[in-house]
Amino acid sequence: AQSVAQPEDQVNVAEGNPLTVKCTYSVSGNPYLFWYVQYPNRGLQFLLKYITGDNLVKGSYGFEAEFNKSQTSFHLKKPSALVSDSALYFCAVRDINSGYALNFGKGTSLLVTP
Amino acid sequence: GAVVSQHPSRVICKSGTSVKIECRSLDFQATTMFWYRQFPKQSLMLMATSNEGSKATYEQGVEKDKFLINHASLTLSTLTVTSAHPEDSSFYICSARVGQQNSPLHFGNGTRLTVT
Secondary structure, eight states: OOEEEOOOSEEEEETTSOEEEOOEEEOSSSOOEEEEEEOTTSOEEEEEEESSSOSEEEOGGGOEEEEETTTTEEEEEESSOOGGGOEEEEEEEEEGGGTTEEEEOOOEEEEEEO | OOOEEEEOSEEEEOTTOOEEEEEEESSSOOSEEEEEEEOTTSOEEEEEEEETTSOOEEOTTOOTTTEEEEEEETTEEEEEEOSOOGGGOEEEEEEEEOSSTTSOEEEOOOEEEEEO
16 A cells, blocks of 8 residues: 655744755555655645656655655645744555545644744 | 635434535546545545446445446436434535546535435
């Protein structure tokens, strides 16, 4: 089965500092990976995806993610965190066995303090 | 960008009643929609894949008779929670994809269901 893991329940970072939210994947075949953000009582907003090509993917709101095949990782990064980035972040992988739905990690809560 | 509208955003119902949740793609046609369920502080679990004009495909462990899905048009899928019980209280989110299968899913804002 296609799956992703987010090892951290919460990440705390001071405003202006770089942030990293970790994700590792386990897939058969080529991975199709995604990052989403969720604000309280809302749906998910798409940030970025990796399908093929450059290992560094740039997305919305200044976020980027680095695909690392040898480490089977797809960590989300941002050079300078904002307080408004505080939210729940989900890594996801496309699952060809479920009509190409997405399988999500458990989520990582990001808290950016002023 | 693609917009998925979900209604209602919140619903409170009594145990034993049924609740219908609507999911609409506003500016695109969606032959496939996905219904997820999210428990507090947990991830999203795929419940079923809704296919326009055909029966939904349910994930293992999801009761198809309890969670009725209808996808009668290319812009509307509905999820009906039948004979709701308190354990059905949850956050339900629908999603749809624009374009090819490697495109991202677009999500509705979710429905908070509380069964009393």
